[in-house]
Amino acid sequence: NAGVMQNPRHLVRRRGQEARLRCSPMKGHSHVYWYRQLPEEGLKFMVYLQKENIIDESGMPKERFSAEFPKEGPSILRIQQVVRGDSAAYFCASSPPVAGTGELFFGEGSRLTVL
């Protein structure tokens, strides 16, 4: 019973390149969340998606960042034209389709380093 799977675990990009981070939720979960964590900080909400729908993207920068959760396949967080300030750990979490405990199940994170 695999948990939330994220890849890549580590990603290095040069300024101006694109970063794509993937997240496969737990089996049976249809809600996906992306969070960003800076060093020595807590997690900051970015976006909440259900299959084929962005429900809440209030925490995501308006430019260069986008997220999707297609009908088939993993959720993708895409960062275009990366800058040094994008260096962070990006965590994906999932939850089941009906109101449950409210607990989120987190992946191990993708650590992005921008040179």
Add this chain to the structure above:
Amino acid sequence: SQQGEEDPQALSIQEGENATMNCSYKTSINNLQWYRQNSGRGLVHLILIRSNEREKHSGRLRVTLDTSKKSSSLLITASRAADTASYFCAHQSGAGSYQLTFGKGTKLSVIP
């Protein structure tokens, strides 16, 4: 403190001692949750307490919630070296919302 805030920011104790971490928040909440994060890893859910609950236990963990003071505490009894990690409180607000608001966490070191 966290957005919620936690204090202390760092805590160092001897194995066998109890560890207490506090968390404060600013809005009304549906529930408050505690997570643990080992260095370089993802977050693991520890315990959830609902806004109408005052205390909850799970193994060596005890969580309290005081909604009048907008604060919570996490007590880890008889700590072990394996408890060394960062601990975050996070709260959910709003009907049907799964969004969690995290604080900066408490870094706990348990010395063998």
